[in-house]
Every structure is written in structure tokens, then in C-alpha cells.
Amino acid sequence: QVQLVESGGGLVQAGGSLRLSCAASERTFSNYAMGWFRQAPGKEREFVAAISDSGRITYYANAVKGRFTIFRDNAKQMVYLQMKGLKPEDTAVYYCAADASVGAVQRGTGRYWGQGTQVTVSS
Secondary structure, three states: OOOEEEEOOEEEEOOOOEEEEEEEOOOOHHHOEEEEEEEOOOOOOEEEEEEOOOOOOEEEOOOOOOOEEEEEEOOOOEEEEEEOOOOHHHOEEEEEEEEOOHHHHHHOOOOEEOOOEEEEEEO
């Protein structure tokens, strides 16, 4: 059982930056692909970014490409989402996900999920 805990959300003005963190409980963290999803009020959860178990391969939704960066520190069992150039439409609850398959993470069918952290971008 992998437990994921997100942190780093908050209120930021448009154009600002935030870094989200996700701490994993699993010692074999390096065996898992990781990803970030978000869900805005009244909308379905959507894929934001994913990273392979080694960290060598990353994937991004078109809406965040060039503004967000996903990276991980396997020694610390952490995955991060650096967000820059934030827009009001980035406002959502952001969730961390983990699975042995990066494809499952990208599809939103990852086995493990965190509780989410709220990001609010004011205009």
C-alpha cells in the first residue's frame, strides 16, 4: 500500500509560481511511475503531468506544457510539480498518483492517489 501526501498548494496571483510536493510512503518508490492530475469545480479530473519511474521520461498535458515541470527525487521518495505562469484556469484541486505503469498513471487509472491540495489562481 502506497500512501501519497500532497502539499504546497495555496493562493497565488495570475503569473505567479507554486511548487507542489507529493511524499510517498513506499520504500520502493523508484519502482513507480508518478503523475499529477487536477479537478476544477464542476469539471472532470484531468491529466496534468506524469514521470517515469527513473525520471528520465516526462509527459505533459498541452494546457500546461512549457509552464509546468514534473520531477522526482527517488532518494527522498518525493515527486514535485513546479508551476509557473499560473492562470486562473489552473485553479483546481491537484492530486498525486502512482502506479507501476506510466500508462496507467497517464490514463488516470493509477492504483494509488493522494487526498489533493488546493491551488487557487486569482486574476
